[in-house]
Amino acid sequence: MDAQLGSLLRGGKPACGALRAEEFGYLFPGARGAGSAAIAPLNFAGDRGLVAVGSDDAKRYHSRMGTLFLEHLAAVIGRVLVRLDREGAPAAAS
Structure with missing residues (x-):
């Protein structure tokens, strides 16, 4: 994740900005082209993740x-x- 989004995740703080096509595709598989996103790192029980909201509008x-x-x-x-x-x-409901 750091290799793909390192510049946006610097400092472990939420960030917003335009993304290159490869960054946008990493966050949103199946997306075509570049876009923009608001992302926030998640830290829980020693694991890491992201909350990401994106748009194909780069602005x-x-x-x-x-x-x-x-x-x-x-x-x-x-x-x-x-x-x-x-x-x-919890167990999944049937």
Whole structure:
């Protein structure tokens, strides 16, 4: 993940910006071409992941956008994942 998105994830903070086609394709498999995204790192139980929201409009998400809500969302998801890992995921409903 760092090799593909290292510049956006520098410092472990949420970021918004335009992505090259290979970065956009890494985050959103099946996407064609470049775009933009808002991403936030997830840290839970020693594992790492991302929350990513993207657009094929390269100008939709930009570096001047606020990331407070995205940061909060990533923190909540991280806590839920830790809880699910500790308690075990609920059985799927049939």
